[in-house]
Amino acid sequence: DTGVSQDPRHKITKRGQNVTFRCDPISEHNRLYWYRQTLGQGPEFLTYFQNEAQLEKSRLLSDRFSAERPKGSFSTLEIQRTEQGDSAMYLCASSLRDRAYEQYFGPGTRLTVT
Amino acid sequence: QKEVEQNSGPLSVPEGAIASLNCTYSDRGSQSFFWYRQYSGKSPELIMSIYSNGDKEDGRFTAQLNKASQYVSLLIRDSQPSDSATYLCAVNNGMDSSYKLIFGSGTRLLVRP
Numbered sequence: 001d002t003g004v005s006q007d008p009r010h011k012i013t014k015r016g017q018n019v020t021f022r023c024d025p026i027s028e029h030n031r032l033y034w035y036r037q038t039l040g041q042g043p044e045f046l047t048y049f050q051n052e053a054q055l056e057k058s059r060l061l062s063d064r065f066s067a068e069r070p071k072g073s074f075s076t077l078e079i080q081r082t083e084q085g086d087s088a089m090y091l092c093a094s095s096l097r098d099r100a101y102e103q104y105f106g107p108g109t110r111l112t113v114t
Numbered sequence: 115q116k117e118v119e120q121n122s123g124p125l126s127v128p129e130g131a132i133a134s135l136n137c138t139y140s141d142r143g144s145q146s147f148f149w150y151r152q153y154s155g156k157s158p159e160l161i162m163s164i165y166s167n168g169d170k171e172d173g174r175f176t177a178q179l180n181k182a183s184q185y186v187s188l189l190i191r192d193s194q195p196s197d198s199a200t201y202l203c204a205v206n207n208g209m210d211s212s213y214k215l216i217f218g219s220g221t222r223l224l225v226r227p
Contacts, residue, residue: 042217
């Protein structure tokens, strides 16, 4: 499978715990994006990397959220001190440099905070 | 006003009919427009992109863009039950070298056998 992969696919955690998600983009894609989607809504942009550089962050990305993309390959999204409002599907997407707007999504990680 | 607006539906059409899905956007500077299909419990799948006014056809799908009216639509010809899904409209406003997509809430399409 050469698509975007995400791990884990599902995560249940208790409020206050930290969680980390991983995304592996399509191999030749140098741009990587994180979005969050709640039920009945479209995805909302969180942050974006070009290679290892984090170039844009949404105001939705509070200081409890941090994302990294070491070496410009896979990316991790960490949520510290989770809250029930963090329950959502976390989607990763990637794109080619010269077709940056055509973003291809992975299967997502569904987070449930209890 | 939401940046990208879609009727939530459901839009119900019989098998074989043309399904017409509509989207309006608020930022007149928007440059790039996309349609994603999302099956229940799955992630969005890119099905069409359009960048200039007019029509773009790909198989049974036609995307239509009218920048003057700030309107983009998706036509699905010969609709099949397998087309039943939520269709998300996404827009990039091209500002500040941002590559983020702004999504509507989606229109749910039901194709009746």
